[in-house]
Amino acid sequence: MSDATFRPATEETPLARRILIGLAVTGLLILVFAPLVAVFVEALRDGIMASLESLASRDAWAAIKLTLTIAAISVPLNAIFGVAAAWFITKFDFRGKAFLITLIDLPFSVSPVVAGLCIVLTFGANSAMGAWLVDNGYPIVFAMPGIILATMFVTFPFVARELIPVMIEQGRAEEEAALTLGAGGWRVFWTVTLPNIRWALLYGVLLCNARAMGEFGAVAVVSGKIRGETATIPTTIEMLYQEYLSVAAFTLAAVLALLALVTLVLKTLLELRHADQLAATHRH
Amino acid sequence: MHIEIDEISKQFGATAALHPVSLAIPSGALVALLGPSGSGKTTLLRILGGLEYPTSGRVLFDGQDATGLTVQQRRAGFVFQSYALFRHMTVFDNIAYGLNARPRATRPQKAEIARRVTKLLDLIQLPDIGARYPSQLSGGQRQRVALARALAIEPRMLLLDEPFGALDAKVRKELRQGLRDIHDTTGLTTVFVTHDQDEAMELADVVVVMSMGRIEQIGKPQDIRARPATPFVREFISA
Numbered sequence: 033m034s035d036a037t038f039r040p041a042t043e044e045t046p047l048a049r050r051i052l053i054g055l056a057v058t059g060l061l062i063l064v065f066a067p068l069v070a071v072f073v074e075a076l077r078d079g080i081m082a083s084l085e086s087l088a089s090r091d092a093w094a095a096i097k098l099t100l101t102i103a104a105i106s107v108p109l110n111a112i113f114g115v116a117a118a119w120f121i122t123k124f125d126f127r128g129k130a131f132l133i134t135l136i137d138l139p140f141s142v143s144p145v146v147a148g149l150c151i152v153l154t155f156g157a158n159s160a161m162g163a164w165l166v167d168n169g170y171p172i173v174f175a176m177p178g179i180i181l182a183t184m185f186v187t188f189p190f191v192a193r194e195l196i197p198v199m200i201e202q203g204r205a206e207e208e209a210a211l212t213l214g215a216g217g218w219r220v221f222w223t224v225t226l227p228n229i230r231w232a233l234l235y236g237v238l239l240c241n242a243r244a245m246g247e248f249g250a251v252a253v254v255s256g257k258i259r260g261e262t263a264t265i266p267t268t269i270e271m272l273y274q275e276y277l278s279v280a281a282f283t284l285a286a287v288l289a290l291l292a293l294v295t296l297v298l299k300t301l302l303e304l305r306h307a308d309q310l311a312a313t314h315r316h
Numbered sequence: 317m318h319i320e321i322d323e324i325s326k327q328f329g330a331t332a333a334l335h336p337v338s339l340a341i342p343s344g345a346l347v348a349l350l351g352p353s354g355s356g357k358t359t360l361l362r363i364l365g366g367l368e369y370p371t372s373g374r375v376l377f378d379g380q381d382a383t384g385l386t387v388q389q390r391r392a393g394f395v396f397q398s399y400a401l402f403r404h405m406t407v408f409d410n411i412a413y414g415l416n417a418r419p420r421a422t423r424p425q426k427a428e429i430a431r432r433v434t435k436l437l438d439l440i441q442l443p444d445i446g447a448r449y450p451s452q453l454s455g456g457q458r459q460r461v462a463l464a465r466a467l468a469i470e471p472r473m474l475l476l477d478e479p480f481g482a483l484d485a486k487v488r489k490e491l492r493q494g495l496r497d498i499h500d501t502t503g504l505t506t507v508f509v510t511h512d513q514d515e516a517m518e519l520a521d522v523v524v525v526m527s528m529g530r531i532e533q534i535g536k537p538q539d540i541r542a543r544p545a546t547p548f549v550r551e552f553i554s555a
């Protein structure tokens with residue numbers, strides 16, 4: 033008798049399995065791995081010294097600093113908003129819940145360029161509010177606040193969308209149990225709700241962070257791409273590329289890719305370290 | 317503690333989960349709320365525990381109006397149908413939760429908390445599982461941990477929603493006796509929900525038969541068996 037006779041019902045035949053694995057690996061190689069390698073190859077085409085030199089330029093350095101600052105401000109804010117929104121949606125019953133969930137998804141369905149334009153129209157110097165803000169020394173468009181607004185708008189759904197299904201699945205019973213044991217609302221949140229959602233929260237934050245650093249469209253519209261001032265890493269890459277400075281462009285692109293890889297490595301390390309807890313927090 | 321339910325009703329939107337019901341539970345009694353699915357048993361229990369507020373009526377604890385008390389102030393030991401153990405905490409931390417949640421002034425020392433948790437683990441006859449996570453326990457063990465966690469806060473009453481619901485027949489029988497023993501040693505006024513009439517009749521001092529948000533009959537098991545008050549009760553207990 034061959035092994036195939038005892039194949040579990042949910043398993044594919046060996047041939048089908050190989051074809052599926054092959055397809056997945058090929059797809060990954062062509063779509064993800066090859067372009068990533070190409071970026072690094074292009075960046076190092078004239079040697080590592082040339083790449084480092086391009087990074088040492090004032091504009092490149094300013095772009096890196098700006099992008100990290102934007103992420104450091106907008107990601108924590110979006111994490112807080114995302115947790116609040118998911119908590120509100122899953123722990124309370126109210127009318128218009130479905131509408132609110134749709135609203136949270138809005139940034140995914142609106143093109144980032146359109147989102148950027150909306151911010152320009154609302155806060156730009158041509159609007160009453162924008163003019164007032166500029167007059168009082170708080171410009172939003174073509175300045176940091178606008179970039180943060182645009183980034184937050186585009187990355188808002190990541191945390192909430194990651195949390196809502198997890199929190200719906202977990203229900204309210206544990207929170208209610210904590211209440212009956214005498215814990216107040218804040219204590220319940222910190223000791224029960226948050227620990228139960230921390231992995232989903234971490235994924236949401238990492239996705240949010242990757243997108244916040246990589247966002248191009250909305251930021252390009254809102255920032256005005258002023259070199260050394262409002263140009264972020266992605267917009268600087270595009271400008272360098274347009275000017276045929278391909279070593280500089282690809283080096284900066286490699287930096288962006290490395291930042292993304294760092295977050296992935298962090299995530300993997302955390303998962304390895306807390307594998308036992310991760311298993312324990314899953315539904316019994 | 318003596319519990320009195322005075323003309324309590326509960327409305328969920330258009331559905332009436334409870335029509336005005338009244339019930340007096342003497343101090344130290346072991347009472348079963350018995351009825352078919354959807355009869356309002358859980359709703360009544362949650363109102364007692366302060367997890368749900370009644371649409372009208374009052375709850376009295378030892379003669380004092382407790383209707384407005386928050387869930388924390390009620391100090392009811394609540395055992396949930398799904399046990400609702402904190403999945404990211406060990407059994408030890410689960411049981412210690414209520415003590416750790418107390419305000420600093422009344423919170424016991426660490427060593428005292430550990431002593432009490434150990435004592436409760438002994439009480440539920442699972443002395444060695446403190447370091448485990450809920451996912452590493454059997455259903456019956458989880459149920460007993462949930463009971464220990466509820467007892468840890470030195471509750472004024474014990475409220476249990478289908479405490480043996482998801483367990484097999486043999487474990488149910490054991491745990492029934494376990495609950496009876498714990499009730500007898502602590503002397504706590506205890507209310508448990510069940511839709512299993514054998515369980516209600518065997519375990520409870522007083523059985524409250526419910527149907528469609530109304531109380532059909534209140535009585536000792538043998539009285540309900542001997543003299544069903546309504547056609548529904550006769551039908552239900554002969555089933």
Ligand SMILES: Nc1ncnc2c1ncn2[C@@H]1O[C@H](COP(=O)(O)OP(=O)(O)OP(=O)(O)O)[C@@H](O)[C@H]1O
Pocket residue numbers: 328331332333351352353354355356357358359360511
């Ligand atoms: N949160 C809620 N929102 C709306 N309706 C509810 C809610 N909770 C309970 N109900 C309704 O109230 C009625 C009584 O429900 P309850 O949970 O008290 O029944 P039960 O006797 O515990 O039933 P079971 O044995 O199935 O647990 C049911 O018709 C139920 O649909």
Ligand SMILES: [Mg+2]
Pocket residue numbers: 357358359477509
């Ligand atoms: Mg119920």
